[in-house]
């Protein structure tokens with residue numbers, strides 16, 4: 001049975017929620033065994049696409065597991081997502097999903113500001129009855145990221 | 154024991170070069186003077202040659218508040234100019250990069266060639282009465298020096314010549330950067346809430362490696378880490394004995410035995426600091442050039458580049474990019490920690506909640522010695538004509554405000 005739009009939307013939105021809550025185990029459970037994650041941004045200075053993070057499933061797990069060991073930007077992120085397109089791929093039944101992403105940072109004083117704007121470009125597969133993320137590319141429009149972030153977007 | 158207000162405000166019982174007044178980071182007058190006497194008077198890393206590979210390629214950058222355009226000339230050299238129209242000051246070249254044989258100002262169409270000559274002004278006859286013509290209206294040229302693919306500029310025509318200014322400071326980079334052509338694959342520019350010197354200090358002292366989870370594990374866990382020695386060159390450039398770092402000690406980092414840059418052994422780390430604000434760091438397989446532009450006393454535009462080998466396979470490049478991103482870049486594990494730390498320092502300094510910064514570690518020039526920072530502030534004091542330990546004592550028209 002093909003994936004329904006509702007199932008796919010729920011997957012994308014839940015992935016954002018889990019990241020906001022820093023429920024990294026929950027996030028990884030939404031990902032396929034061959035999951036790949038990338039953050040990219042285009043540099044007008046270099047005229048090139050830059051890769052700012054490129055991880056397979058294992059790499060992503062190591063990175064998430066080590067987050068508590070790092071000194072990082074205090075506060076929290078809130079991801080605002082809007083699923084724009086769900087495009088079934090004829091060849092393999094995957095669904096190519098395009099969503100807009102706004103990441104809002106709230107500091108410890110309670111001040112919120114826009115941290116990053118971009119798109120999620122996801123490939124979703126059906127795996128034992130439920131949809132999973134096969135790959136996620138975060139295409140950033142924002143290039144000035146202040147201190148940067150230990151937590152993926 | 155805690156300190157009373159009197160004790161806390163008092164000059165530390167240290168040698169003059171073992172501390173700095175926090176006002177070196179916060180005072181607007183000091184900031185302006187630094188821009189004039191240091192930033193606009195010394196050689197500054199502008200960009201890498203790979204950013205403008207073809208003739209008539211240009212790049213625009215900013216330096217000490219001035220817009221600068223750099224261009225690859227018809228003959229293959231590099232020229233630089235203040236990127237401001239001789240007529241009414243509009244920025245002439247507005248794109249970050251491109252290729253053009255002429256630059257036309259958007260405002261009144263005065264046009265310049267890549268030698269900085271003004272080659273056209275519409276209806277030029279209107280200037281005849283005033284005795285003004287194209288000949289005297291060229292762009293202000295800026296001196297250029299190139300070393301190991303790195304392009305430096307200097308706004309001071311009378312400053313020390315390029316080779317004399319840097320001397321042997323590049324000696325441990327000759328093999329790394331001079332054997333194969335390198336290429337920039339990463340550029341992150343971002344504004345941090347800290348003074349430009351605080352940022353540079355994170356590259357001049359490694360006592361702060363306690364801050365970094367990765368460095369504690371891959372570097373500080375080796376005796377070799379503590380035994381390295383600082384070497385300080387004339388004009389206050391500095392370097393530390395290279396060391397091997399053990400990437401395999403943090404799960405997920407992998408090893409750095411293969412694809413090392415020319416001259417580097419597996420896991421080898423090298424660092425070179427160039428006065429006043431540029432650092433080159435090598436982590437076995439990948440190289441970073443770090444520089445900054447001061448925006449205000451408490452705002453700094455940091456600019457970080459990652460470099461690999463030009464023409465390498467896509468597979469090799471991706472591995473290098475991954476290695477770069479483990480530590481550096483906005484989603485690296487190390488650089489965000491440095492920013493969080495210096496922003497915490499700035500927060501105290503901002504309104505005088507801290508009066509002095511201590512740089513009094515002595516360790517026979519070994520890695521945890523503050524020697525390079527002391528040398529930096531000695532050099533700074535000479536350029537500025539006032540001691541970093543009490544810089545306001547001598548500002549014209551001001552009383553000693555160190556105890557404000």
Ligand SMILES: [Fe+2]
Nearest residue numbers: 355361365491
């Ligand atoms: Fe650091």
